[in-house]
Amino acid sequence: MQEPYRLTASQALQLIQANKLTVEAYAQSLLSRIESRDATVHAWAYLNRELVLEQARQLDKIPIEKRGPLHGIPIGIKDVIYTKDMPTQHNSPLFKDSHVSVDAASVAILRAAGALIFGKTTTTEFAATTIGSPTINPHSSPPSTPRTPGGSSSGSGAAVADYQVPLALGTQTGGSIIRPGSFNGVYAMKPTWGAISREGQKVYSLILDTVGFYARSVEDLGVLGGVLGLKDDDDDDGGVSDRKEAGVEGVAGLKFGIVKTCVWPRAEEGTVSAMQKAEEILKRHGAIVEEVDLPDEFDNMPDWHAKIMAAAGRTTFLAEYRIDKSQIHESLVGHVENVNGATRAEQLAAFDGIAILRPRIDEIAGRYAALVTPSIPGEAPLGIEGTGSAAFNSMWTALHTPVVNIPGFQGENGMPVGVSLVAPRFRDQHLLSVAKEVGDIFEKEGGWTSAL
């Protein structure tokens, strides 16, 4: 057997249920991996080895017939999400050692399913700035020059990529789930807004904030998404299973829409090449691929997203501002003080303008098995001071559509680059079915594989 820390969650689940692996042994293997890597990667804001092992031993005592669907599966929790047995510090001096004794809804659901809540992963301050945490992208470990793992779910993306934990939760207001997914070469899912409760996590913008997750296989995303309640209207998976029953394999016959969006001029070599290769691979496997030009109104999305995020920040960070504005980042002070002089009228025009486009993108995306769009401008930038651009993500966050980052491509420096698949709202399970087929071929033929 390979080292347990290298298992996907789905593989580990099978072994644990078959009594071939104890939760304690699995946790021990991950802790050893972390011990050997943490001084380099710094993915954790809080990790209590004894607490992990104690929980693992408790889980091992549960009889097989009483085990939950995630029994014994370790999961990292972004440090803006409440965990009743660990501090939640938001990478903010105002919340140093702050300990909230209730679980966020997402954590409570995972715990009830038997998951092993492993530790807290690093985040940018309140998941609301682009100032990097100490985390480095594991694919840029020394002797390479350090690169950002992306943000704000920096530790979650890095820990899953680095085999320190098979699954992790993240949150996205701009591009904070998908961007680290792409930069770290892992699968990442931002579900439909409102499909999973975001209760018990730091608020940035109520209409944007979305909880999501990381894994190293689409199957794992599916296991986690199912437990967390992702449910389409019916069992429609875009015809993928029907086609399988009929003997049609993979993406053959599925129709994909390539959406470059109005921010395409920001695409760098890695993303331009990834989008080209994605199209080639899909076509080679018999998919129908066409370019989709979104109506002009969608060109407003980057500006509208920025406006509602700033307006939300004006409300959201007032409490921290009043407590001690010297302890929050100047960009958050700027939101509260509305330094850009945004008016309520502009804020509402953005809020209402986006609302009108949601059913329109559903209609457009509904014509395809999935839309294919960039995950990021390119590979992870050098340095860990900044977490990179959310230019290609913010639109989908605001439109509330589910997005899955598919890894498999690489940039000009050999760093991973992913592409995003997008489906209409509340077609999360459908999107996962398509992502499975697409992931299989992008991973094999995209040109990048993890050296970790």
Place this chain on the structure above:
Amino acid sequence: MQEPYRLTASQALQLIQANKLTVEAYAQSLLSRIESRDATVHAWAYLNRELVLEQARQLDKIPIEKRGPLHGIPIGIKDVIYTKDMPTQHNSPLFKDSHVSVDAASVAILRAAGALIFGKTTTTEFAATTIGSPTINPHSSPPSTPRTPGGSSSGSGAAVADYQVPLALGTQTGGSIIRPGSFNGVYAMKPTWGAISREGQKVYSLILDTVGFYARSVEDLGVLGGVLGLKDDDDDDGGVSDRKEAGVEGVAGLKFGIVKTCVWPRAEEGTVSAMQKAEEILKRHGAIVEEVDLPDEFDNMPDWHAKIMAAAGRTTFLAEYRIDKSQIHESLVGHVENVNGATRAEQLAAFDGIAILRPRIDEIAGRYAALVTPSIPGEAPLGIEGTGSAAFNSMWTALHTPVVNIPGFQGENGMPVGVSLVAPRFRDQHLLSVAKEVGDIFEKEGGWTSAL
């Protein structure tokens, strides 16, 4: 001087700043009032006399020049809102004695302003059912037959009406702020959605939940709203102050739109009479009053509101359901299990349909100083088992408009009945200015005064 417990917050603020009243003496007076009334009214889910007095003494030690804008002002906090020094129990056995050690954003802002966080007021379970708490409407104290204070902010409405505290926070997803305001004969404000952070309170529906507050004067609503960050685009108060400078008093010349809405057939004698009197009083004082027929699309609002609330419940209560579904009310189990078989398509049609109507109601309401609309079907129903109907509130909650309940009228049994004023989104300060003028005349001429 009258008993301190009878002071409005604004009156108390003046006395405290003038060193004519200590915070401790004020708190002591309120505690005595509560002691004499609590066995009847039951407005509190948690009240720690010693903690209140200790905080009061600490506040008294602060030098005048360092005091905040709410220095020493007691405020009740609905028990679905986190308070770092008190339990937050949500009227749920799952959260009995649960203690979260951080303040909700609203509470943190109030505390930073010097407010005295007084205790936790009763709520329906998770502010999400219409099953009454033990609280009774103080205007139905024995020997009267007990009536509901409304819900879900039952204790907040009752405590403010009963002079147990001058201010209280509530939350509204359907009609949970405005309804108790009307039933208890106090001012109540549901601000624009998103104008005040709702971080740190139980989630029901992210797109509906709104934090708001109770007081016994519009001036007090204004003080609290200002501290909590309500801010219109400019200092436009609907011309009220310009008119005052020009020597025009009260509502003379202001234009009001009477909106009966599609649920008008549910109006009972108390509300029919209140709406008639409201119109008469406004006209008598020189206001221009016209009836507004909303476009037909607005007739969908009750159904759409119900659909997005149910869909939200399906997501929101999954955590409690998974922990122990026998410990949550069957209506919440029903949401999670989607017993009504609502589809995602219906949920999205409701979500998107309401979004289109928000700018339309802004445009309509913007033609008037305020819209005038019922707060509730009638006076508080007999019994405390049910908290009454949100039929007249849910539409405005979903449309995100600010609403103020103005007390002053009465039903067929002498119980208070209020009417609502509504303004376009983010015209909260404007609405408060208009509410001041309207409140003055409705209180004097509406026919109801508190006997408490």
